[in-house]
Amino acid sequence: MNNNQIFVKKLRSSGLRPTKQRLHICKVLFDRKDTFHFTINDLADLVQRQLNKKISLATIYNTVHAFKKKGYLKEISINSDKNYFDTNISNHHHFFNEGTNELIDLKDKDVGRIKIKKNIPGKKIKFIEVIVKIANNN
Amino acid sequence: MNNNQIFVKKLRSSGLRPTKQRLHICKVLFDRKDTFHFTINDLADLVQRQLNKKISLATIYNTVHAFKKKGYLKEISINSDKNYFDTNISNHHHFFNEGTNELIDLKDKDVGRIKIKKNIPGKKIKFIEVIVKIANNN
DNA sequence: AAAATAGATTAGAACTATTCTAATGTGTTG
DNA sequence: CAACACATTAGAATAGTTCTAATCTATTTT
Numbered sequence: 305m306n307n308n309q310i311f312v313k314k315l316r317s318s319g320l321r322p323t324k325q326r327l328h329i330c331k332v333l334f335d336r337k338d339t340f341h342f343t344i345n346d347l348a349d350l351v352q353r354q355l356n357k358k359i360s361l362a363t364i365y366n367t368v369h370a371f372k373k374k375g376y377l378k379e380i381s382i383n384s385d386k387n388y389f390d391t392n393i394s395n396h397h398h399f400f401n402e403g404t405n406e407l408i409d410l411k412d413k414d415v416g417r418i419k420i421k422k423n424i425p426g427k428k429i430k431f432i433e434v435i436v437k438i439a440n441n442n
Numbered sequence: 443m444n445n446n447q448i449f450v451k452k453l454r455s456s457g458l459r460p461t462k463q464r465l466h467i468c469k470v471l472f473d474r475k476d477t478f479h480f481t482i483n484d485l486a487d488l489v490q491r492q493l494n495k496k497i498s499l500a501t502i503y504n505t506v507h508a509f510k511k512k513g514y515l516k517e518i519s520i521n522s523d524k525n526y527f528d529t530n531i532s533n534h535h536h537f538f539n540e541g542t543n544e545l546i547d548l549k550d551k552d553v554g555r556i557k558i559k560k561n562i563p564g565k566k567i568k569f570i571e572v573i574v575k576i577a578n579n580n
Numbered sequence: 581a582a583a584a585t586a587g588a589t590t591a592g593a594a595c596t597a598t599t600c601t602a603a604t605g606t607g608t609t610g
Numbered sequence: 611c612a613a614c615a616c617a618t619t620a621g622a623a624t625a626g627t628t629c630t631a632a633t634c635t636a637t638t639t640t
Contacts, residue, residue, distance in 0.1 A: 321588065321635080344626080360591045365627070380574050383519045383526075385598085387626085399562060410560055419554030420574055424537060424546065428579035434572050435519050436558055441566035459606080459617065482597080494600085498620045503598070523627085 307335055318370040327358045329367050333377070340406045341394035344368060347389075380407065381433050390436065397434040410436065445473055456508040463497045467505050471515070477530035478547045479518065482506060485527075518545065519571050535572040548574065 311330035312322040320326060332350045342350075346363050368389060371377040379397060380388040384405050397415050399408040418432055449468035450460040458464060470488045480488075486502050488521040506527060509515040518526040522543050524563060535553050556570055 323588080323589070323635095329505065358591090360589090361626090362592085363590060379521055381519050382519045383521060385626095387521055390474055393520050399560075399565075401565065402568065408562065410558070414558065414560040416557030416559065416640080417554075418556055420548070420582085421554065422548055422552040425575060426492075427537075427539065427576040428580060430540065430575040431578050432572060432574050434556065434570060437568040438562060438565040439568050440564060441443065445606090461606095461618070463619080496620090498618090500599080500621085501619060504618085 306429075307331075310334070314371070314376055315367075318374040318376065320367060320370050325355075325363050326367050328355050328359070329364065333391055334370075339390065339409075341388050341390050343386045343388055382407070382435060395431075397436070399436045399438050402437055402439050410434070438442075446470075448472070452509070452512075452514055453505075456512040456514065458505060458508050463493075463501050464505050466493050466503075467502065471529055477528065477547075479526050479528050481524050482503050518573075520545070520573060524556055533569075535574070537574045540577050541576055548572070549566070 308327065311327050311334065314334070315322045315326055323352050327350055329347070330401070332347065332354060344354060344364055347368065348359070348361060351359055351364065355361070368377060371439060372379055378390045380390055382388055382398070382400055386405065388396065388407060390407075392394065392409060395412045397410040397412075399410055400406075401408070405434065415434055420432070443467060446465065447466050449472065452468060452472070453460045465491055469486070470485065470492060474511055482499070482502055486497070486499055487505065489497055489502065494564055506515060510517055510527065516528045516531050518528055520526055520536070520538055522538070522540075522544065526545060528545075530547060533550045535548040535550075537548055538544075539546070556572065558567065558570070
């Protein structure tokens with residue numbers, strides 16, 4: 305199965321038709337060696353630079369949100385006036401550099417097991433997100 | 443020292459003059475039994491309901507941000523289209539109910555010690571934030 | 581195969597959240 | 611107590627996100 309077929313499958317399974325615009329978004333997101341962190345704006349810029357044609361932000365928003373809902377993208381819980389997404393959907397956490405607003409992956413094994421000793425009746429834990437805020441050491 | 447004097451001190455030490463508007467914000471934030479979580483909008487509504495007079499959002503923003511900078515308020519790293527602050531500035535974490543967008547405090551002792559096994563040269567850990575996302579268990 | 585129809589997609593408008601700015605207010609100093 | 615300097619604030623401007631209606635695409639009917 306080539307990349308394009310994979311993208312079509314990803315879009316279809318997310319409930320979206322594989323339009324030209326969306327295939328291009330897929331290419332920017334998934335046709336790369338390493339996973340990466342991005343904001344909606346980062347993505348819009350990348351897509352538009354590569355496509356050399358304006359795509360509606362609405363399309364980018366709805367595609368990203370559909371992928372997030374389906375689990376092909378993760379949203380990162382950082383409140384830094386920017387809203388980050390991650391193409392790395394494996395269980396992992398993040399360093400957040402407060403000086404530069406840079407996110408760095410922490411592999412699951414880099415974080416010791418987290419024990420939650422409190423329970424909310426009727427609720428179950430969906431997942432645990434850890435943000436390690438870092439800064440220059442001086 | 444009465445409440446008002448405490449508020450004046452808080453404002454002054456945050457680099458803000460104790461204006462009527464700001465003292466009112468302080469009253470809403472700190473003159474209560476329990477700590478609480480809020481968005482800028484929640485706070486604006488509360489202040490305006492109690493004061494029965496419109497206060498500029500800019501004033502609320504700059505007061506909240508000054509308090510945050512000084513450490514009298516904490517911002518919570520949740521990306522739920524809303525930006526939460528917390529009057530509980532002790533070291534603690536949160537449950538986040540994805541259905542209702544409700545935040546629930548997790549005391550420090552409710553979370554086992556978190557071990558970070560990766561190190562970024564030249565950087566030190568400022569603090570660690572844990573968000574435990576919960577949902578109905580069915 | 582063409583036309584009609586139903587539903588998805590998209591661009592831009594609308595709305596919301598946040599920051600900026602300039603007019604106003606307040607405190608301080610001579 | 612007047613004049614100045616700086617802080618504060620309201621509303622304007624900007625940025626971020628969602629909504630909506632015109633357009634496009636796929637499917638069904640003839």
